[in-house]
Amino acid sequence: MTDDKANAAAASSPASAPRCWGLIPCAGVGLRAIAADSPAPELPKQYQNVAGQPMVMHTLAAMLAVERMHRVLLVVSAADGFWQERATDARLSIAACGGATRAETVSNGLQELMRMGASAEDWVLVHDAARCLVASEQVNALIDACLPDAVGGLLALKLPDTLKQQAAGAGPARVAQTVERSDKWLAQTPQMFRIAALQAALQAAGAAVTDEASAMELAGHSPRLVPGGAQNFKVTYPDDFALAEAVLLQRKACG
Numbered sequence: 001m002t003d004d005k006a007n008a009a010a011a012s013s014p015a016s017a018p019r020c021w022g023l024i025p026c027a028g029v030g031l032r033a034i035a036a037d038s039p040a041p042e043l044p045k046q047y048q049n050v051a052g053q054p055m056v057m058h059t060l061a062a063m064l065a066v067e068r069m070h071r072v073l074l075v076v077s078a079a080d081g082f083w084q085e086r087a088t089d090a091r092l093s094i095a096a097c098g099g100a101t102r103a104e105t106v107s108n109g110l111q112e113l114m115r116m117g118a119s120a121e122d123w124v125l126v127h128d129a130a131r132c133l134v135a136s137e138q139v140n141a142l143i144d145a146c147l148p149d150a151v152g153g154l155l156a157l158k159l160p161d162t163l164k165q166q167a168a169g170a171g172p173a174r175v176a177q178t179v180e181r182s183d184k185w186l187a188q189t190p191q192m193f194r195i196a197a198l199q200a201a202l203q204a205a206g207a208a209v210t211d212e213a214s215a216m217e218l219a220g221h222s223p224r225l226v227p228g229g230a231q232n233f234k235v236t237y238p239d240d241f242a243l244a245e246a247v248l249l250q251r252k253a254c255g
């Protein structure tokens with residue numbers, strides 16, 4: 001069945017109430033966030049302080065502020081000692097089943113959600129621990145767009161700049177051509193899909209896919225693109241910490 005036909009079928013069938021679960025992959029090492037001239041930090045980027053709190057605490061606060069979020073599962077690496085003796089929220093669970101890639105971490109987390117009582121048709125919203133600026137309003141907008149949809153979708157940002165393709169060859173980078181950008185979006189998170197469909201897609205796609213939507217695309221689906229925002233960037237490079245801190249402090253000052 002095409003996504004369009006499945007949407008029509010979903011619209012004409014009686015309303016059911018699948019739940020929304022949050023899944024936060026938090027098992028990365030943050031290699032690109034380490035400045036070339038700095039020693040490696042003791043903790044990965046998601047645990048470094050940003051605006052007075054470990055980055056992941058901002059991420060969790062935004063996800064847990066969404067009332068329709070049934071529970072949130074944080075997936076950390078087996079070696080993670082951060083959560084020992086730390087107070088947690090009643091709707092938060094932590095599983096030390098992170099994998100070697102983000103896709104493996106998410107796949108292991110989906111299995112854990114099923115053990116926690118999630119059903120195959122429930123929705124999961126996968127959100128990077130390192131996107132600590134997501135606003136609960138954006139998460140709600142994604143849920144509103146995806147709940148009536150047969151497939152699901154992701155927050156994304158229309159490309160704001162002119163897009164250049166690099167020429168092949170050694171030496172300094174040079175432009176090969178300017179690429180049409182009117183149909184290009186930057187993928188963000190959360191990415192929201194049905195749990196069983198996403199698990200099947202990830203298993204078929206393998207560990208190399210860098211987001212959930214890619215796995216669904218490889219399975220033949222066309223996920224919805226829901227406008228996110230420039231502030232929902234992923235803390236990836238050293239400069240990103242200062243930007244994230246400035247935005248969070250400014251939000252705090254504005255109440």
Ligand SMILES: Nc1ccn([C@@H]2O[C@H](COP(=O)(O)OP(=O)(O)OP(=O)(O)O)[C@@H](O)[C@H]2O)c(=O)n1
Nearest residue numbers: 025026027028029030031032100101102129130
């Ligand atoms: N094996 C992995 C790799 C990544 N992630 C998580 O996926 C999110 C997005 O990944 P990215 O920003 O690429 O994080 P890292 O893999 O940690 O960064 P880098 O590639 O720079 O090492 C992060 O919250 C990260 O913790 C994960 O849970 N398990």
Ligand SMILES: C[C@](O)(CO)[C@H](O)COP(=O)(O)O
Nearest residue numbers: 128187188189210211212234
């Ligand atoms: C999922 C993601 O945040 C979408 O932009 C991103 O792909 C994950 O991290 P990476 O930088 O691709 O490793």
